[in-house]
Amino acid sequence: MTKKNIITMEHGAGGQVMQGLISKSILGNISNRSAGTVGLDDLDDGATIALPADFNSSYEIVITTDSHVVKPLFFPGGDIGKLAVCGTVNDLTVMGARPVALTCAIVVSEGFEREILEEIIQSMDLTAKEARVAIVTGDTKTIPRNELDSIIINTSGIGFAPRIIRDNGLSPEDMIILTGTIGDHGISLLSHREGFNFNTKLESDVSPLNDLLEKSLQITTHDGRSAITAMKDPTRGGLSASINEMTQKSNVGVILEEEDIPIKSAVRSACEMLGLDPYEIANEGKAIMGVRPEYADEVLELLHSHKYGKDAAIIGKVVAEHQGKVLLRTPIGSLRQLNMPVGDPIPRVC
Amino acid sequence: MTKKNIITMEHGAGGQVMQGLISKSILGNISNRSAGTVGLDDLDDGATIALPADFNSSYEIVITTDSHVVKPLFFPGGDIGKLAVCGTVNDLTVMGARPVALTCAIVVSEGFEREILEEIIQSMDLTAKEARVAIVTGDTKTIPRNELDSIIINTSGIGFAPRIIRDNGLSPEDMIILTGTIGDHGISLLSHREGFNFNTKLESDVSPLNDLLEKSLQITTHDGRSAITAMKDPTRGGLSASINEMTQKSNVGVILEEEDIPIKSAVRSACEMLGLDPYEIANEGKAIMGVRPEYADEVLELLHSHKYGKDAAIIGKVVAEHQGKVLLRTPIGSLRQLNMPVGDPIPRVC
Amino acid sequence: MSMEAKLLKSICDRSRPIRIMHICGTHERTISRYGLRNVLPKEIEILSGPGCPVCVTPVEDIDIAIALARSGIIITSYGDMLRVPGSSMNLMEARSEGCDIRTVYSIDDAITIAKEHPSRDVVFFAIGFETTAPTNAATLLRKPPKNFSLLTSHRLIPPALLHLLDETNIDAFIAPGHVCAITGIQPYQQFADLGFPIVSAGFEANDVLLSILMLLEQSRLGRPIVENAYPSVVRRKGNLKAQEMMASVFDVADAQWRGLGTIKNSGLKLKNEFADHDAVLVHENVIRSYKKETSYERINVDKCRCADILKGKEEPDHCPLFGTDCTPVTPIGSCMVSQEGMCYNWYQYRNV
Amino acid sequence: MSMEAKLLKSICDRSRPIRIMHICGTHERTISRYGLRNVLPKEIEILSGPGCPVCVTPVEDIDIAIALARSGIIITSYGDMLRVPGSSMNLMEARSEGCDIRTVYSIDDAITIAKEHPSRDVVFFAIGFETTAPTNAATLLRKPPKNFSLLTSHRLIPPALLHLLDETNIDAFIAPGHVCAITGIQPYQQFADLGFPIVSAGFEANDVLLSILMLLEQSRLGRPIVENAYPSVVRRKGNLKAQEMMASVFDVADAQWRGLGTIKNSGLKLKNEFADHDAVLVHENVIRSYKKETSYERINVDKCRCADILKGKEEPDHCPLFGTDCTPVTPIGSCMVSQEGMCYNWYQYRNV
Amino acid sequence: MCIAIPGKITKLLDEYTAMVDFGGVERKVNLDLITGSEEIIPGLNILVHVGYAISIISEDERKEISEILEQLENDE
Amino acid sequence: MCIAIPGKITKLLDEYTAMVDFGGVERKVNLDLITGSEEIIPGLNILVHVGYAISIISEDERKEISEILEQLENDE
Ligand code: SF4
Ligand code: SF4
Ligand SMILES: [Mg+2]
Ligand SMILES: [Mg+2]
Numbered sequence A, B: 001m002t003k004k005n006i007i008t009m010e011h012g013a014g015g016q017v018m019q020g021l022i023s024k025s026i027l028g029n030i031s032n033r034s035a036g037t038v039g040l041d042d043l044d045d046g047a048t049i050a051l052p053a054d055f056n057s058s059y060e061i062v063i064t065t066d067s068h069v070v071k072p073l074f075f076p077g078g079d080i081g082k083l084a085v086c087g088t089v090n091d092l093t094v095m096g097a098r099p100v101a102l103t104c105a106i107v108v109s110e111g112f113e114r115e116i117l118e119e120i121i122q123s124m125d126l127t128a129k130e131a132r133v134a135i136v137t138g139d140t141k142t143i144p145r146n147e148l149d150s151i152i153i154n155t156s157g158i159g160f161a162p163r164i165i166r167d168n169g170l171s172p173e174d175m176i177i178l179t180g181t182i183g184d185h186g187i188s189l190l191s192h193r194e195g196f197n198f199n200t201k202l203e204s205d206v207s208p209l210n211d212l213l214e215k216s217l218q219i220t221t222h223d224g225r226s227a228i229t230a231m232k233d234p235t236r237g238g239l240s241a242s243i244n245e246m247t248q249k250s251n252v253g254v255i256l257e258e259e260d261i262p263i264k265s266a267v268r269s270a271c272e273m274l275g276l277d278p279y280e281i282a283n284e285g286k287a288i289m290g291v292r293p294e295y296a297d298e299v300l301e302l303l304h305s306h307k308y309g310k311d312a313a314i315i316g317k318v319v320a321e322h323q324g325k326v327l328l329r330t331p332i333g334s335l336r337q338l339n340m341p342v343g344d345p346i347p348r349v350c
Numbered sequence C, D: 001m002s003m004e005a006k007l008l009k010s011i012c013d014r015s016r017p018i019r020i021m022h023i024c025g026t027h028e029r030t031i032s033r034y035g036l037r038n039v040l041p042k043e044i045e046i047l048s049g050p051g052c053p054v055c056v057t058p059v060e061d062i063d064i065a066i067a068l069a070r071s072g073i074i075i076t077s078y079g080d081m082l083r084v085p086g087s088s089m090n091l092m093e094a095r096s097e098g099c100d101i102r103t104v105y106s107i108d109d110a111i112t113i114a115k116e117h118p119s120r121d122v123v124f125f126a127i128g129f130e131t132t133a134p135t136n137a138a139t140l141l142r143k144p145p146k147n148f149s150l151l152t153s154h155r156l157i158p159p160a161l162l163h164l165l166d167e168t169n170i171d172a173f174i175a176p177g178h179v180c181a182i183t184g185i186q187p188y189q190q191f192a193d194l195g196f197p198i199v200s201a202g203f204e205a206n207d208v209l210l211s212i213l214m215l216l217e218q219s220r221l222g223r224p225i226v227e228n229a230y231p232s233v234v235r236r237k238g239n240l241k242a243q244e245m246m247a248s249v250f251d252v253a254d255a256q257w258r259g260l261g262t263i264k265n266s267g268l269k270l271k272n273e274f275a276d277h278d279a280v281l282v283h284e285n286v287i288r289s290y291k292k293e294t295s296y297e298r299i300n301v302d303k304c305r306c307a308d309i310l311k312g313k314e315e316p317d318h319c320p321l322f323g324t325d326c327t328p329v330t331p332i333g334s335c336m337v338s339q340e341g342m343c344y345n346w347y348q349y350r351n352v
Numbered sequence E, F: 001m002c003i004a005i006p007g008k009i010t011k012l013l014d015e016y017t018a019m020v021d022f023g024g025v026e027r028k029v030n031l032d033l034i035t036g037s038e039e040i041i042p043g044l045n046i047l048v049h050v051g052y053a054i055s056i057i058s059e060d061e062r063k064e065i066s067e068i069l070e071q072l073e074n075d076e
């Protein structure tokens, strides 16, 4: 047997293995990595584009991209079309931008049913309408069935931000707010995979967050800084990957209160059965953010008043100690580290 | 046997079948299709984004997207990485924009060799450097080998345009300029496919066109309109699809001089052998444009002075008659219609 | 003055009302590409005959190829076959459904595929007129791999032409140059004998113009003969070696033509000694069980007016299916399948 | 005051220097997740024993699974197996190379796959301790499909524990509650007899705390016995039906443990009457030809200090491979493979 | 090792399989290892490992333990 | 029907295949249908259909035709 240096599923799972691939194989080989304040190196949810000299505005342009490859294509609570719109709308939103327009590039295998394609597009449309974004340009490629078995949808997005929210802006004393329960998306998908076959009423949380977060993003300090100091959407790699990234990039420590992290009982049970860690499971309709302490209650109240934020909670706070580490206070009062996931959350029996 | 309404390779080939799919299944199902002057309905090379009210600029924002799925990944004259950068740079350029930044979303199958991935990224980098664009944000997904057999690269791009060039701006008397020989990309790829095995020194023309076209885009009339009235890059569907689209959208007629259309002898021979029409073969480093007659010589001279424009030629002109039709004056002096391709150019024996 | 201009001038000088039919897609290609019809005097009409071997392949044969592919066999074929409709789908759609269907440039490439997949069955869908049939004969004579067989759907030109003459409206013929390269021009003597001027022609614009000029000259003299305007390639007796090979591998048989019905002695079938490479025999079980399941609803196909169009008796827009059920994207008869078919061109260029 | 707080207080009151080893990944999970070590008095040390059946699976067995997969057989396994390294790659990498490897939650799902693919061979990679072995026994007793076989790599806990005692530094044991649910607590009597307090425990934080408290109490009294702190699930004699099924399908045999070497009577092999479902016999040819090609370069594996670490004699950073050749992404010994392994946790949480 | 999780039988499917609810997630569970000795009925709490019931959970025994705890405490 | 294209033999590969150049594109061509009767050597012009040489192109005959043409013209 010879060992080749090949890509495995772990390389796309949002954990340490993926970070290695991106920083070595991608960042390491690209020379021009920035066209504004936030660029490729920042590995944020998107990037900013500097305006030509004669632009004269207090806004910044934000762009982001994601390719969507979910299986099954239709799942409880959503489908690949809804996901493709939400993924990009949410990345723009957690950068502090108002999403304005999306591109939509579809790669579909020959043999795909046209009716299903149309259902997916209709779902994209419904979601785009909800999120008040336009789909302004696109691309369609078909490839032979023996080369691709389904459909891949890339959406890239553009938005305008009065104040960019980075993922490295946490400061000691900031409160950590999570906008709802974790793990719903990942577990609802896993339940339908071959070899698991769980029955559950659980639905994916996939949803556009721009409306939920709009008002919170408008709260500023007297000197015009945003009340939200850092924000991400905890997708692949789950809450654990996102909060670790924010903590490391911000050079602070974070202490989370395990008993305050909202999680549904079905998610908890499925995770127990499969030996999975709910903090590593993907979400598609949640944001995790740092909020200046004096605004935490105001933000929480705004979130609670919105259908997508009913379960929002303050789950912890930023500290000056424990630099780069996320600590979890467990129900027995002990502190333990919450680590960056390694690779794909794989169901376990032991 | 039952007939399902399924996707075939024809649906991605850039011809009438693809137009049908896009207009019925996609445009027909999307409500918000515009966020500026040029939107999804225009099926142009990209779209424009209107600026927030407080922006104050003479520039417009242009965005575009393309997913790249070429086989083989490395071919004479280029590779999928170079193609991914050029495709998007060129779409921005033919919209009149200066390309500024690209996003890069990679979907790769497990089992893909990391070394090959890095070669592709390095090629993207070289091309991005040549085109003076930054790659500012990205995404990496891995999918199981039985669902995808290779790699798909989406690039979306953003640029700023002092004057948007549409593909519907042709006016009678405009000269039609093609920036070089046709068919090089498509034929060089086809030669390497299973079942053909042609030997040829022919190389793909894949190259970024922004530098070639930069000066020509700056030529304006005394009242500030661009000397170039319409432009496209004749990729899938070839020259035939692009010039027909421009002609139909502009509500004019076009007469091309067959003997003036630059074409390499190897392309001509391969097309003869395979029963293909060189006008329907894809290009990846060419632009087709309408130019106000008084500027045609100046533009041609600028093109000739650039390495990518050495074979540029005036190949025809716009007329008020024959609305919506492209006519070709054949070597015997007859006029015949050059039609929009139906589907994929399929090699033929009869 | 170019050669073409000289020829055109001569043609105009000799012009007379005449309806000339060619029977070769490649002739149509030359005529369309150069826009020859637009420069010829109106009274000289050039019609397309049943000159596309792919397009006349009957629905049943396409269905059999798809049934074989669905059973897991690798089907190889020329690219032209992919869009030709079967009763419910074409080969391209079958491939989209997951069938392993590969286009090749030559039967030799199909042999290569068979050698590369020794554990799978590979069928070459062998279509074509007299030009193509000898290449398949040569392959069988070289002992192809055991897992390789031919699904033959060859057709012969002269019997079909004869069938059209029946109630035709045609005055003269351009004989297909590449078919004649194999068969020689002798098989076309019978048409001269029946009173039709006929000239074997090459495929440059001036080749075709020359043949028209020669037909006008014959017509003027009232002396129909078979002439060879393509002597650099076509010998009077044709390619004898190729003819021998064809004769040692195939027997002549009746054959069905899409849009024209069954025509006597117009096809080729493999001789018994090649049964081991005859897909219809080797994969008899697959085909039998497929046939059991199939009942042809021929309603649409029956309305097709291809036969009358080919005879010059009808124009496409008199067909009830034209432009509605039958379009280039959803073709029904051979005249719409083929890019050189009258219905196809009528639809594409007359902007219905 | 919560139950946990009460237990903790009692533990602190009775605290004394003690090194307690558990032998169950799920216990480690509870301990890590609740951060129990941080709230226990420093003098109470909790160590991880060889409690991950997946991680102790030897390199050779992984290689055989990959060889079978490469020959075209469908390999089914629990997700945990995917990252365990063979001599040149793990199952996840083999799948990336195109092998058909599927994760299942239960052997019943593997049976479903075998029924859905009657023309292919399906192998279930059957690993696990006494908890899992009966599920595989039950499956074989229900006459699985002909195309289904087991590649067994089962291990038994007591013989391995006994092996560690050899030159150990451990004072007391937490016995694995789910293993005991099958076997009862009798097999652990021998450890009490050898002077080690031992308590079978459940998997909630308070279950584990209770067992620690009971071990402290035994230690204080100097009266080592085997106790059951998990009576709602563990019966003294265990699950007799499951034990019978195991005994009628498997024989006890010597077995190799990654990082520990071969341990006498520590494994299970299929009885002769199940030869038709024993992958090693059914696919003998594949395995024989794979073994011919393979020579193990064990240099790295030989340097692994897992055995000493498990015996409490060494700490991970004394291993020459730790953090360089051996990391969670490229693990070598079982202590780095397992998320509950000492090396893994040392690497992940001590930020080397 | 050996993750196992308690669940409640909601429905018997045949002589050796049942649907079992695990706090909002249901799955088919194999009863081969526990049939015979006791009455298997909906409502029964069982412990499930890799899709197999390996033990019937006894609530009585559980109560006993919490009493033991109290006793230990009272000892002090 | 039957697209065929002239090419020039550049190299003989074995007794029945040759590399043939078609104005900048080369391909292996099968000579089975033309071997025997004439000398097959590099430089020979042949007509190729679906990868098979079906005829040897005679330049002499071509010239003859253009003479015929002239004759026809002179007729007028
Ligand atoms: S339109 Fe279609 S159906 Fe009608 S004659 Fe033409 S090919 Fe046949
Ligand atoms: S670091 Fe790796 S090689 Fe060393 S003892 Fe631990 S597991 Fe074994
Ligand atoms: Mg994000
Ligand atoms: Mg993104």
Ligand SMILES: [Mg+2]
Pocket: A066, A087, A088, A091, A235
């Ligand atoms: Mg994202």
Ligand SMILES: [Mg+2]
Pocket: A044, A045, A094, A095, A165, A166, A167, A230, A231, A232
């Ligand atoms: Mg952010």
Ligand SMILES: [Mg+2]
Pocket: A138, A139, A140, B065, B066, B067
């Ligand atoms: Mg595109």
Ligand SMILES: [Mg+2]
Pocket: B044, B045, B090, B091, B232, B233, B235
């Ligand atoms: Mg374009």
Ligand SMILES: [Mg+2]
Pocket: A138, A139, B045, B046, B064, B065, B066, B087, B088, B091
């Ligand atoms: Mg584009």
Ligand SMILES: [Mg+2]
Pocket: B066, B087, B088, B091, B235
């Ligand atoms: Mg493009």
Ligand SMILES: [Mg+2]
Pocket: B044, B045, B094, B095, B165, B166, B167, B230, B231, B232
């Ligand atoms: Mg344009």
Ligand SMILES: [Mg+2]
Pocket: A065, A066, A067, B138, B139, B140
């Ligand atoms: Mg992403």
